[in-house]
Amino acid sequence: MEQFKGQPRLPKFAVPKRYDIRLKPDLAACKFAGSVAIDLDVVSETKFIVLNAAELSVTGAAVSFTPKASSQVLEPCKVDLIEQDQILVLEFGQTLPIGLGVLAIGFEGTLNDRMKGFYRSKYEHNGEKKNMAKSLAAYIKKHACSNAKTEDLWAALEEGSGEPVNKLMNSWTKQKGYPVVSVSIKDQKLEFEQTQFLSSGSQGDGQWIVPITLCCGSYEARKNFLLQDRSTSINADGAPSWIKISNKVARIAADATPELMDNIKQFFINLFQYSAEKLGWEPKQGESHLDAMLRGEILTALAVFGHEETLKEASRRFNAFLEDRNTPFLPPDTRR
Structure with a gap:
């Protein structure tokens, strides 16, 4: 099995076609059991099947391969989970028959807390x-x-x-709209204020409980708190060189200098430009619906950040649309 270690790609003598996965988590014990049936196409002679796998417990008794051309059930003579390469190597005592078959594997694992694989919150x-x-x-x-x-x-x-x-x-x-949380620094204190955002542009009286996490000068020292009032202030821990404020559900609008905002806008423009050039303005034959949806989102983002070329092209296409509502220059997926 040494020949499979350290390889950047899986070998191609067996090609998976379909996975049927079943998982049974034990939330109290933070563990899980599962099984998978893989429709496999063996395309060249081999005694091995190599799969991606990590942090699982698999025994030889829980693995079998059944060729569709016969009812014979083949069991591996050796099962090796190579953690450093995150692969599972199955060695059989005989050469696997060419053609389709079903590989069945039973496994167990731990619900980890590293946001990796099957994890717990x-x-x-x-x-x-x-x-x-x-x-x-x-x-x-x-x-x-x-x-x-x-x-x-x-x-x-x-x-x-x-x-x-x-x-x-x-x-x-139980209320409409979203909160906008504004943050400013005054007298070495962070001042938070929330207002209700409505798409109509009008002001509302809504008030939320907003979970907020902030880091002052170090990612190791984090603070978590709930913004439950319309406004509150907390100490900024001296004069940190930087402050990062984030949360999972609220939109944060932090006060920043015009120069900093320009740098942020340019960063996102550079980030989105490659995808925009790849997707283009026109739908492509055979593209997925996700590409079609992404095109509109990417072009909208570039326009919002003030990308001059995108704004010019959008204006040209919109004017063509006003003159001819049937023009293909402005596909429905790019209209906002």
Whole structure:
């Protein structure tokens, strides 16, 4: 099996056609079991099958290959999971028959907290690590074979986290619009203020509970808090060289110098330009619906950031559209 180590690509003597994967997570124990049936096309003589795999437990008794041309079930004589290359190598005692077959594998693993593979949701709040999976497991167990309301889930998450989840979620699901959170620095303090954003442009009286994470001069020292009032202020920890503010659900509008904003706009223009040039303005034959959707989003983003060439081309195509509503110059997917 040494010949498969350190290779950048999987060997091509067996080609997967379809995966049928089943997973059974144990949220309380943070583990999972699963099985996969892979429709495999063996295209050249081989005793090996090599697959991508990482952090799984697989035994020879849980693996079999059944050629579709016969009812014979072949079991590997050796199973080797090479962690450094993240591959699973199966060695059989005889050469596999050319053609289609089904490779069946049973496996077990751990729900990790590294945002990798099949992972659990874990977060840190004020220095304390918390695991939402246990709260979900308790919720599922409590309401198994019975009816449950949305508030029952919020209550389970609130009990596990110690945070006002029910009140927080109601602020997001039971009113229209979105919050805009403005941030400014005054007297070594960060001042946060939230207002309601409505697409109509009018002002609203909505108020949200907004989870916010901020880093002052170091990614190692993070603060998490809930913005529950219309405005609040917190200490900026001296005079840090930089401050990063982010969250998962709210739109943050931070006060910045015009020069900094110009640099940010140029950064995103450079980021989107390659995709825009690749996608172009015109639909391409055989492209996926995702490409068609992405074209409109990318061109819109470039226009919003003030990319001069995009704005000129958009204006030209829009004028052509005004003169002839059937013109192909402005496809429906690019209209906003």
